[in-house]
Amino acid sequence: MGAFETSIEATISRWFGIDPPNDPGRRLAAELAGTIEAFEALRGTLVFEDEPSSFEAALQATKEAV
Amino acid sequence: MAGLADLSLVQAADAVASGEATSLDLLHACWANLDAVNPQVNAVIWQEREAAEIAARAADAAVRDKQPLGLLHGVPTAHKDMYYQAGKLSTCGSALRKDYRPTVTATVIERLSAAGAFTFAGLNMAEFAQNPTGHNKTFGNCHNPWNLPYITGGSSSGSGASVAARFNYMALGSDTGGSIRLPASACGVTGLKPTQTRVSRFGVMPLSFSHDNVGPLARTARDCARVLTVIAGHDSRDPTSSREPVPSYEAAMNDDLRGLRIGVPTNVFLDGADEPVIAAIEAALQVLVARGATVNRFDLPLMDAVAAYGGIVSRAEAAPIHAEWMRSDPQAYGAHISGRMYPGYAIPAAYYIEALSRRGPVLKAFAAEVFSKVDVLVTPTIRTCLPTLDATDIDHGPPGTEHRFMAVSANTRPFNYLGLPAISVPCGFDSNGCPIGLQIAGRPFGEGRILQVAGAYQTDTDWHKARPPILETAA
Numbered sequence: 001m002g003a004f005e006t007s008i009e010a011t012i013s014r015w016f017g018i019d020p021p022n023d024p025g026r027r028l029a030a031e032l033a034g035t036i037e038a039f040e041a042l043r044g045t046l047v048f049e050d051e052p053s054s055f056e057a058a059l060q061a062t063k064e065a066v
Numbered sequence: 067m068a069g070l071a072d073l074s075l076v077q078a079a080d081a082v083a084s085g086e087a088t089s090l091d092l093l094h095a096c097w098a099n100l101d102a103v104n105p106q107v108n109a110v111i112w113q114e115r116e117a118a119e120i121a122a123r124a125a126d127a128a129v130r131d132k133q134p135l136g137l138l139h140g141v142p143t144a145h146k147d148m149y150y151q152a153g154k155l156s157t158c159g160s161a162l163r164k165d166y167r168p169t170v171t172a173t174v175i176e177r178l179s180a181a182g183a184f185t186f187a188g189l190n191m192a193e194f195a196q197n198p199t200g201h202n203k204t205f206g207n208c209h210n211p212w213n214l215p216y217i218t219g220g221s222s223s224g225s226g227a228s229v230a231a232r233f234n235y236m237a238l239g240s241d242t243g244g245s246i247r248l249p250a251s252a253c254g255v256t257g258l259k260p261t262q263t264r265v266s267r268f269g270v271m272p273l274s275f276s277h278d279n280v281g282p283l284a285r286t287a288r289d290c291a292r293v294l295t296v297i298a299g300h301d302s303r304d305p306t307s308s309r310e311p312v313p314s315y316e317a318a319m320n321d322d323l324r325g326l327r328i329g330v331p332t333n334v335f336l337d338g339a340d341e342p343v344i345a346a347i348e349a350a351l352q353v354l355v356a357r358g359a360t361v362n363r364f365d366l367p368l369m370d371a372v373a374a375y376g377g378i379v380s381r382a383e384a385a386p387i388h389a390e391w392m393r394s395d396p397q398a399y400g401a402h403i404s405g406r407m408y409p410g411y412a413i414p415a416a417y418y419i420e421a422l423s424r425r426g427p428v429l430k431a432f433a434a435e436v437f438s439k440v441d442v443l444v445t446p447t448i449r450t451c452l453p454t455l456d457a458t459d460i461d462h463g464p465p466g467t468e469h470r471f472m473a474v475s476a477n478t479r480p481f482n483y484l485g486l487p488a489i490s491v492p493c494g495f496d497s498n499g500c501p502i503g504l505q506i507a508g509r510p511f512g513e514g515r516i517l518q519v520a521g522a523y524q525t526d527t528d529w530h531k532a533r534p535p536i537l538e539t540a541a
Contacts, residue, residue: 008409017393018396018408029409035409035413038373058425058427058433059429062509
């Protein structure tokens with residue numbers, strides 16, 4: 001097991017008291033590296049917003065015209 | 067042989083209201099199919115027959131007495147076993163809740179009841195609504211009535227299979243990443259995921275409260291329109307439910323698609339798609355074009371952001387709900403359930419907040435670019451031919467099975483993060499005799515538009531009328 005997987009398991013154990021339940025859990029936890037890469041790829045693509053964004057407001061702003 | 071159980075929901079309700087059929091006859095017609103086929107399909111996991119017959123007789127008495135009748139008067143239904151009814155079993159598909167009897171009744175169940183429908187069974191589902199296939203460790207896998215070794219789609223597996231096998235006229239499903247649309251597609255029925263906030267979730271088992279949706283699986287788009295008219299609208303017990311007015315979705319349905327602009331994504335949604343699926347979608351597009359629609363093919367924007375942020379939200383929200391059981395009894399879950407939840411505990415809060423806070427801006431940017439060009443998007447609901455239960459069995463399969471498993475919901479998940487309404491309608495069969503689904507997505511609160519398109523498609527095609535061969539064999 002690599003350093004990344006070890007750190008993930010240690011984090012979950014320390015913060016939640018939960019151990020890896022099975023091999024699929026270990027494999028999918030290792031794939032969090034891909035999740036981090038996906039977030040890294042988005043850096044700089046969406047700008048800072050001064051106002052709290054509201055998903056509900058966005059639904060209204062983009063809704064089907066009656 | 068076709069019979070009363072083959073009626074659509076709307077036809078069944080109208081038949082009861084007009085006196086052409088009794089509610090009790092409908093119920094017994096459904097039960098005949100259930101008794102013949104459920105031992106193989108495993109869509110129904112508990113029943114309350116005595117109470118259902120009492121409800122059916124009361125409905126028939128109301129017709130005879132010329133009392134005011136609701137839109138769903140006398141229609142037998144059964145729902146995914148996570149819609150709470152006070153005092154009744156609600157297993158959520160899990161050993162951890164095999165004896166759970168809630169103290170509240172879901173708002174949607176109350177609204178269906180107020181419209182005259184009644185419930186006679188609890189339907190199989192993925193454990194805690196957490197898989198796209200229909201595997202279930204506790205109650206047994208749900209099997210596709212079209213071809214038993216194949217997946218039903220999930221997580222509303224019993225909802226799709228029971229409607230396809232004519233056990234009922236409509237079933238509620240829930241959709242957090244495709245769980246209404248996937249079983250609708252795999253089982254050859256029609257399933258509608260409404261706009262986020264359109265339908266109350268009070269009294270419904272939570273999975274990911276930002277992505278969870280309630281909606282119907284039924285035979286036709288018109289059936290879904292009638293159900294949505296009944297269940298949509300604000301609910302003071304679910305403060306997240308929208309105050310947007312609820313139209314009569316059924317009244318707005320017509321077959322005139324002149325001027326409709328259809329968008330077909332050229333990125334993501336067809337990646338690795340199987341040829342029979344592509345052919346079925348292209349044939350469906352021709353049907354819509356023949357009614358006056360035009361087709362515009364282009365890359366959808368922001369798909370990387372939608373995938374990254376959506377995955378974070380779903381996993382981060384599911385994890386804490388299950389933390390106590392994941393500590394105390396993790397082996398009570400199927401390996402594919404606990405295994406998929408486990409990484410959610412490592413997601414930083416700042417990632418989760420970022421994913422949530424970007425949701426509105428991403429939707430606005432997506433809508434500005436996409437809906438300036440087109441009115442609806444059309445994609446396959448599932449981009450590959452259906453896999454078997456064995457090929458997607460993470461619990462007993464080799465490493466890598468999880469990727470085949472997750473590929474099933476690749477085309478449905480984006481619309482949950484975006485919060486858009488989407489419907490799946492049957493549009494063909496693959497070489498294994500398994501159904502193929504056409505997904506139609508629209509703007510927020512554009513259910514009327516996608517129902518209209520789906521309804522027009524079903525006017526010109528018969529895929530939604532096909533009966534699983536198992537019904538003939540069993541008869």
